[in-house]
Amino acid sequence: MSRPQAPRGTRDLLPAARAGFGHLESVARDLTARYGYQPIETPLFEQAEVFERGVGAVTDVVEKELFRVQAGRGDTERERWALRPEPTAGIVRAYVQHGMQTLPQPVKLTLTGPMFRYDRPQAGRYRQFWQFDVEAIGDAGPAIDAEIIELATRFYAEAGLTGVELRLNSIGDRACRPTYIEALRAYFTPLADDLPELERTRLATSPLRLLDSKDAQMQPLIAAAPIITDHLCDACAMHFAGLRRHLDAVGVAYRLEPRLVRGLDYYTRTTFEFYPPERDGQQDALGGGGRYDGLVELLGGKPTPGIGFGLGLDRVLLALERQGTPPIEAPRVAVVVVGADPADTVTRFRLATRLRAGGIAARAELGERKLGRQLEGAARDGAHLAVICGSELDDGQVQLRDLEAGTQRLVALDDLVREVERTQRQHRHGPDAQ
Ligand code: HAM
Numbered sequence: 291m292s293r294p295q296a297p298r299g300t301r302d303l304l305p306a307a308r309a310g311f312g313h314l315e316s317v318a319r320d321l322t323a324r325y326g327y328q329p330i331e332t333p334l335f336e337q338a339e340v341f342e343r344g345v346g347a348v349t350d351v352v353e354k355e356l357f358r359v360q361a362g363r364g365d366t367e368r369e370r371w372a373l374r375p376e377p378t379a380g381i382v383r384a385y386v387q388h389g390m391q392t393l394p395q396p397v398k399l400t401l402t403g404p405m406f407r408y409d410r411p412q413a414g415r416y417r418q419f420w421q422f423d424v425e426a427i428g429d430a431g432p433a434i435d436a437e438i439i440e441l442a443t444r445f446y447a448e449a450g451l452t453g454v455e456l457r458l459n460s461i462g463d464r465a466c467r468p469t470y471i472e473a474l475r476a477y478f479t480p481l482a483d484d485l486p487e488l489e490r491t492r493l494a495t496s497p498l499r500l501l502d503s504k505d506a507q508m509q510p511l512i513a514a515a516p517i518i519t520d521h522l523c524d525a526c527a528m529h530f531a532g533l534r535r536h537l538d539a540v541g542v543a544y545r546l547e548p549r550l551v552r553g554l555d556y557y558t559r560t561t562f563e564f565y566p567p568e569r570d571g572q573q574d575a576l577g578g579g580g581r582y583d584g585l586v587e588l589l590g591g592k593p594t595p596g597i598g599f600g601l602g603l604d605r606v607l608l609a610l611e612r613q614g615t616p617p618i619e620a621p622r623v624a625v626v627v628v629g630a631d632p633a634d635t636v637t638r639f640r641l642a643t644r645l646r647a648g649g650i651a652a653r654a655e656l657g658e659r660k661l662g663r664q665l666e667g668a669a670r671d672g673a674h675l676a677v678i679c680g681s682e683l684d685d686g687q688v689q690l691r692d693l694e695a696g697t698q699r700l701v702a703l704d705d706l707v708r709e710v711e712r713t714q715r716q717h718r719h720g721p722d723a724q
Pocket residue numbers: 375376377378407409414415416417418419420421423424425553554574575576577578579580581582597598599600601602603604605
């Protein structure tokens with residue numbers, strides 16, 4: 291049998307890569323706690339309808355990229371499910387299902403986890419990828435829009451990524467977008483015969499998406515098309531001006547990008563995206579988000595405004611790598627328990643258990659190798675200390691060896707946890723540390 295491989299477009303996160311993700315997750319956890327966002331988890335799959343209604347049935351994400359889930363033959367529920375392509379629709383479904391509109395608003399939620407899109411895999415575009423997502427539901431803004439965007443920029447900064455560009459737009463609301471779409475349709479219709487086939491269909495079904503086209507032939511046409519910010523109603527224009535005023539007040543820099551419409555249908559007013567320096571491709575966007583004032587209602591709740599973002603963690607790691615940031619190292623055990631009697635694995639196991647119960651990261655040498663080999667293994671692991679079990683055990687003592695300094699001393703077993711802790715503290719903070 292040929293050897294099974296991870297499915298195309300997915301990756302095993304081996305410990306080195308997992309450590310990088312872990313670091314980003316901890317930056318996200320810290321930051322969202324600081325801003326008052328609470329973690330939530332929703333299922334990895336939902337009724338397909340949640341995405342069809344929420345994200346929009348004629349978006350790429352739903353039309354082409356949804357992983358539909360089929361249960362086994364015994365399935366009696368016959369529901370149509372799909373793996374989540376993004377978390378916002380599921381979080382809003384949970385908000386409605388659990389009556390969160392009765393809580394003090396806005397409800398501020400965060401989720402970090404894998405998403406699934408059946409797209410053509412390439413660098414930075416995977417079929418399973420990770421997002422750090424933040425949602426504030428129940429506040430019409432514009433101050434909260436600025437707070438969310440500032441949070442995202444701080445995430446990149448605290449993750450160590452520099453030069454990230456914020457692109458900002460407003461795509462209007464139910465009042466003004468139809469007028470703009472008409473203007474767009476009026477502009478593109480005389481050109482219809484020259485449009486690529488896909489774009490001609492889009493002109494009929496969702497003209498806004500024409501602005502998203504990556505077709506080279508479309509670019510000069512898009513550049514000359516009417517722009518939405520010229521068509522905003524007073525309420526949307528005021529909202530957009532308010533958002534910019536708040537961003538300016540805290541020094542968040544942005545580039546106005548009137549053709550930024552985003553690929554999901556739920557957006558109203560504020561939309562934004564983040565790009566690494568000098569990179570512009572669709573598979574380069576480091577993150578994006580916006581306001582979705584109609585989504586709660588679409589999923590069966592009372593009309594409730596909302597805003598959020600999703601940042602692609604795989605792409606943040608790629609960008610950090612391109613920028614030359616050294617990878618985060620997987621944590622190592624600091625202490626290895628070795629012994630002069632290769633066969634006495636019980637004693638080594640017992641001492642390592644005692645250290646771990648005392649809160650110390652320790653590994654026991656469980657193979658029956660000679661002491662020299664055991665010590666070599668400890669050094670190879672990058673351990674700082676070795677606990678050496680020898681004849682002193684009869685007096686209730688072991689040797690504690692500092693593998694870096696090459697020194698060792700006798701320590702009473704009863705003091706072992708305390709002595710290891712003290713040595714580690716000195717190692718971290720210098721010899722004066724107590
Ligand atoms: P999105 O722009 O579809 O927005 O995705 C957000 C980010 O996820 C992208 O900017 C990108 O970094 C990453 N991403 C998307 N697809 C892939 C892929 N195939 N491989 C690797 N990374 C990918 C949303 O998902 C919205 N839910 C954001 C949001 C939250 N809007 C309001 N609240």
